[in-house]
Amino acid sequence: MDRLAKRYLRSRKIPGTTCSGCGLGQVHKKVLLAIEQLGLGTKDIVWGTGIGCAGRQIFNTWKGDNFAGTHGRVYALATGLRLALPEERKIILTAGDGDAFGIGLLHLLHCARRNLDVTVVVADNFGCQSTGGQYGCTTPRGYVTDSSPYGVREPGWLENGLDILDMLRDAGATFLARHSSFEGQSAVDSCAQAIRHKGFSLVHFIYPCVTHFGAVSLQSGDKARIFRWFEGLFRPEAGNSGDPRFRSGVYHDAGSSRPEFASSLKEWTRTVRREAAGRD
Numbered sequence: 001m002d003r004l005a006k007r008y009l010r011s012r013k014i015p016g017t018t019c020s021g022c023g024l025g026q027v028h029k030k031v032l033l034a035i036e037q038l039g040l041g042t043k044d045i046v047w048g049t050g051i052g053c054a055g056r057q058i059f060n061t062w063k064g065d066n067f068a069g070t071h072g073r074v075y076a077l078a079t080g081l082r083l084a085l086p087e088e089r090k091i092i093l094t095a096g097d098g099d100a101f102g103i104g105l106l107h108l109l110h111c112a113r114r115n116l117d118v119t120v121v122v123a124d125n126f127g128c129q130s131t132g133g134q135y136g137c138t139t140p141r142g143y144v145t146d147s148s149p150y151g152v153r154e155p156g157w158l159e160n161g162l163d164i165l166d167m168l169r170d171a172g173a174t175f176l177a178r179h180s181s182f183e184g185q186s187a188v189d190s191c192a193q194a195i196r197h198k199g200f201s202l203v204h205f206i207y208p209c210v211t212h213f214g215a216v217s218l219q220s221g222d223k224a225r226i227f228r229w230f231e232g233l234f235r236p237e238a239g240n241s242g243d244p245r246f247r248s249g250v251y252h253d254a255g256s257s258r259p260e261f262a263s264s265l266k267e268w269t270r271t272v273r274r275e276a277a278g279r280d
């Protein structure tokens with residue numbers, strides 16, 4: 001991380017304040033490696049963050065321009081920026097699962113519907129960990145948390161035949177991928193593809209929260225054991241499709257099949273202006 005930190009992150013934000021053993025740093029590193037792989041610098045990207053552990057830890061770490069918007073508002077801010085900035089300037093947004101798939105979900109779906117050219121990185125720690133470890137919409141059913149002492153009774157977005165990525169695909173997202181924070185180059189490649197993609201892209205990372213989910217839900221203080229549990233959620237690359245574990249990699253790539261919102265709005269605005277000028 002040192003090389004990447006030096007090049008891309010503000011020195012006063014290093015080291016971050018995540019708990020020791022937290023997987024969030026691995027997620028952040030994958031995105032930074034992808035940026036480096038694409039040959040991009042700090043002036044090429046504006047980075048927005050949401051709330052929760054992901055938002056708090058990654059907020060303002062980027063040496064370039066930053067902004068924050070909680071509970072889904074980050075997409076509205078990004079829409080204004082997308083319209084104002086040159087097309088080649090990338091916008092990356094990092095949000096947690098509670099922000100992206102819970103309280104901010106409608107905003108996220110509308111951003112996908114418009115096919116806005118942004119890259120959303122969802123750092124999913126299976127619940128509301130920054131507020132003390134309450135269950136959320138991705139906490140696996142049955143697991144004990146501070147707010148579900150007898151186990152979560154409701155189905156989450158990632159089980160019982162539901163997959164939040166299907167909903168995003170149906171809403172119009174044109175690039176979707178999923179990885180665990182433990183993966184290496186394949187996760188970096190997905191991030192690079194997402195950043196390069198012209199349109200709405202999202203990479204869903206599942207990462208271990210050792211302090212709450214690990215300690216309370218998995219009842220373990222052994223980080224290696226917690227990490228192994230999270231790794232076991234994903235099936236091997238060559239695994240068969242009937243395997244209920246998550247498949248990592250690109251989930252959906254619709255290329256340029258749908259118009260990108262900001263470009264088409266700008267084009268339409270030019271047309272309206274030309275027509276209006278012709279009427280004068």
Ligand code: SF4
Binds near residue numbers: 017023024
């Ligand atoms: S509470 Fe959990 S997710 Fe948040 S920084 Fe600590 S280990 Fe990471």
